[in-house]
Amino acid sequence: MEPRRVEGVVAMARLTRVQQQARTRASVLAAARQEFIEQGYAGAKIDQIASRAQLTRGAVYSNFPGKRALYLAVLIEMVEGADIVEPPQRPESAGEALGSFARAWLERLPLTGDTAPEGRLRLRSLAEVVDDEQSRTVLAQIARLEALLLALGLESCARNGSASRQVRLAELALTLLGGSALLAEMAPGFGDPFDRARACEHLAGLPLADTWAPPYLPFVKPARTSRDVWSPPEGLTDRLTGDRIDLRADGLVSVLGAHRMEAAEDAVRSARSGERVTVAVVTGDPDETGLLLRLRVADLASCLRRVFPTEIWRRFRLVIGDDAAAVATSIGLTGTDDTTEAAVRIQDGAIVARAHGRGAAHAAAAGTARATSRKAGT
Structure with a gap:
């Protein structure tokens, strides 16, 4: 032949x-x-x-390796298969945005006539699924990432450049909504979802004096300057918008393990104004931890897209799964696990700063600034 x-x-x-x-x-x-x-x-x-x-x-x-992975895959298919609803104009205020977000989120509450198992599936319940220390740790980190993503949407509602940190407000709203889901599971029919949506609106009026000032920043190890050619992976998908990602532009790229997702805020707050931030979340357990992350991100993103126009996410891109592994390889990481924290700064087609460990994104951003200053002074 x-x-x-x-x-x-x-x-x-x-x-x-x-x-x-x-x-x-x-x-x-x-x-x-x-x-x-x-x-x-x-x-x-x-x-x-x-x-x-x-x-x-x-x-x-x-x-599927087991029943938990299969259950998470069923929920992912439900969430990712839902129709995408285009949002109206950008919300006028954080309160309006929270009300709209709450109404979108509360649509998962069980309907009259749903059986208990069917209601739990609608709720994306993880009550019997997250039953080990690893899953609880990851879920706590996912919750921190969810609060940051909702906060970025709320911060975009500020007018006249007066945006302040809204992470604590986002945490409060997600706590209220999470409690609503638990009550719906344990005591179906209790409470009025419209009251809860109104309560979320009014949370925006609380004087939280929210600031970003992690105590570890002064002790972060400086980044290592470099001039390595940047060859970014292609065909990556942003999990917030569903759009393809082009990593060739200048900006900050942060790779975080599933136990370090809270460090995504380091990248967001440390990057220069207007520059793009890409966060890639990796895990040593893609079959279960990876599915849990994919489910929660897809679920949150489906609600965010119904409230905020997609252009507000252009500065922040989130990649997970195989895409995240490709990003990790592209910045030179030979091995990753759930505790990985690394970042690089991209400038003019090259990696100009590298950092590893706690506060890596902050170090990569600051290190580039110093390197640029030295070059300008020569």
Whole structure:
């Protein structure tokens, strides 16, 4: 057989395998969703899911490492498959934005007639899923990242350049909404969602005197200056807007492990005005921690996009999963885990500053400024 014909046969066989795997995965997810609706997370069984999908137990495990990963994948499909609603004009105030955000978020509350398992699935409940120390630690870090993302939207509502930090306000709103979900799960029907949305609006009037002043900043190790050629990965997706990312422009790139997501604010606050910030979140456990991160980010982003115009996120880009691993490799990290914290500064097509450890993004930003000053003075 001619080599070209052999290559065509191999390519066709590979395509067939990929298509078959996609069909198998879709069948497993559909069967799993029905099993979780009827039995709940605790009562669901892998054998029953396999039977519903008319597959073997091994076929299920070849696509998902366990029940938790399968449950998270079902929720991700629900969230990412929802229609994207374009927001109106930029909110006039933080209070208006919080009210709109709360109304979008509260749509997940169970409907009258939903069974308890079905209601938990609508709520994206993690009550029985996050049951180990690793997951709790990651969930706490995700909550810090969620508060920052909501805060950036709220800060964009400021007029006349008078924006102040709104992270504490965002934390309060997310706490109120999270409590609403817990009550809906434990005591369905309690409370009025419209009252909760109004309460979120009024939170914006609290005098929180919010400032960003981490005590560790004065002790951050300075960045190392460099002049390495910058070869950014292509085809990356911003998880906030769904747009493709071009990393060739000047700016700050921060790689954070799943236990260090709170450091995303270091990158946001340390970057120069108008410069782009890219945060890539990596994890040593993509099958479960990675899915948990993807779910929560997609869920939050779906609400944010209904309140804030997408242009407010142009300065901040968030990448996760394989995209984040590609970013880590591109800045020279040979190994990453959940405690990774590293950052580089990009300028004129080169990496001009590198930093690792606590406060890496702040160091990379400050280090470039010093290097630029020295160059200007020569």
